[in-house]
Amino acid sequence: MxxxxxxxxxxxxxxxxxxxxxxxxxxxxxxxxxxxxxxxxxxxxxxxxxxxxxxxxxxxxxxxxxxxxxxxxxxxxxxxLSGIMLLWNALIVWRHESHTLQNMLTLLIGLAIIVSPFVFGMIDKYFPSSIAAAITAVTDVIVLYVIFWFLNFLTSFFLSRIFRPSYDKQYIIVLGAGLIKGRTVTPLLAARIKRAKDFSDLQISKTGLAPVIVISGGQGPDEKVPESQAMKEYALSLGIDNDHIFMESKSKTTLQNMQFSKKILENNDIDLSKGLFATSDFHTYRAAGYARYVGLNINGLSAKTSHFFIPNALLREYAAILLSHKKFHIIALAVLIIFSIVQTTTHVIPHLF
Missing domain, CATH: 1.20.58 (Methane Monooxygenase Hydroxylase; Chain G, domain 1)
Structure with a gap:
């Protein structure tokens, strides 16, 4: 047997x-x-x-x-040590990056992990046992649900990176990001452009085929020029041929990067199936989803990101993916929470009498 x-x-x-x-x-x-x-x-x-x-x-x-x-x-x-490790990472990010909410995810989660034992100790001490048990049960369900999908996200993220592109591409879309003082490409954005150039140079050396580079990025409210203009200037400084650069200057989001770049490609009779996009390594997963959504079945080239920024970036990408399917997750969580409360009250109420 x-x-x-x-x-x-x-x-x-x-x-x-x-x-x-x-x-x-x-x-x-x-x-x-x-x-x-x-x-x-x-x-x-x-x-x-x-x-x-x-x-x-x-x-x-x-x-x-x-x-x-x-x-x-x-x-x-x-x-x-997860709480301490997240706080340590948050301190490093705080020193090197802007102090925006999206850059403080490791700080917030680290604080929540460290403070939670004290908070639930107070709940157990000052709340009736039935209410305390319900609060604990609901919190457990939410935390376990988030962890479950985060583990699935991490595995899916690493599986997606197994991809190796073939050297027959006709275009590479470079996704924009913020500018320094509204005028100059950031190191993160520069890495994306360099990644596209490196692949282009390698493909040319192997096959002689030079892909066009679609520089995609509009102008934010705090930017003096469109991101695509600053990106093109940097691309030219790297030695990319001006004739091989297309500019897309209207997009404000990753979805629009893909949508508007696709129109440019279609207007130039470029085969949509033979392309790539270049973005930061942590962003390739979600960006590929947007590409598929607009009808571009293409994969991403990953530009390296500073190691200290990866935990915060992955958490941000994970949160964005959950929000993109918020109806499903709200319904699933609601069902699990209701079931958990029913189970808890079923076990707690008999002990009150």
Whole structure:
């Protein structure tokens, strides 16, 4: 009977791998890929455990346990020190970046993690047990829900980065960002332009085909010139041929970057299927979703971002993705919260009498 369970578990792994490959082929940037990917990790762990038990070799069991401990130690340390680590990251971001709300996500979450034990201690002390239990249950549901989808987002994000572009591209869309003093490209924006140029140079050296560079970015209220103008000036300074640069100067959002750039490409009879976009590495996942939304089935070139900014940037991207499907998540959370409250009151009320 044990060997049937073992074989069945590995068959399940093979089926999940096939499902993940089909899902990635259909759409590389959706949370479903993360759900399937994490399910695959769980099944692989279960299958390996069953294999070790079935073989029943002491040395193999010892190696398996040691590897498991080595994997669990950093996970446990990260869990226990997550609040402090997020606050430390927030301090670094505060020193290097602007003090906007979106740049303070690690600060807010870090404070929430550290303060929460004291807050719930006060709730347990001063609120009736039924209300305290309901508040705790609702909070647990919300936190676990957010963590569940965040883990799926991370897995889906890393799976999407497996992509390697072929050297047959006819265009690269460079997504804009803010300007320094409303006039000069930021290091983050400069990295995007350099990434597009590096790929273009490599493709030219391999195939002789030079893709056009679509510089996309409108003018914000605090900017003296359109982002695309500053971006073009920087691109020319890098040696990109002026004849290979198209400017898109009306967009205000990533969605508009894709929409308006697509119109320029269509007006120039460029094959929409043979393209890429260049943006910061943390932004490629969400940007690819916007590209697909407007009918551009293209992938992204990732420009490197400062390591200290990645945690905050990933949290920001995750929040944006949740908000883009807010109806689904509101309904799902509401159902889970109602179920949790019902379960809590069912167990608490009898103890009051």
């Amino acid at each position: 044990q060997w049937l369970l073992l074989v069945g578990s590995w068959v399940a792994v093979a089926i999940i791998v096939g499902g993940l490959m089909l899902s990635l082929k259909s759409n590389k940037v959706r949370l479903l890929n993360g759900v399937i990917g994490n399910l695959l990790l769980v099944m692989i762990f279960f299958s390996l455990t069953m294999t070790v038990i079935y073989i029943n070799d002491r040395r193999l069991s010892s190696v398996f346990i040691v590897l498991l401990i080595l994997i669990l130690i950093p996970i446990i340390i990260t869990y226990l």
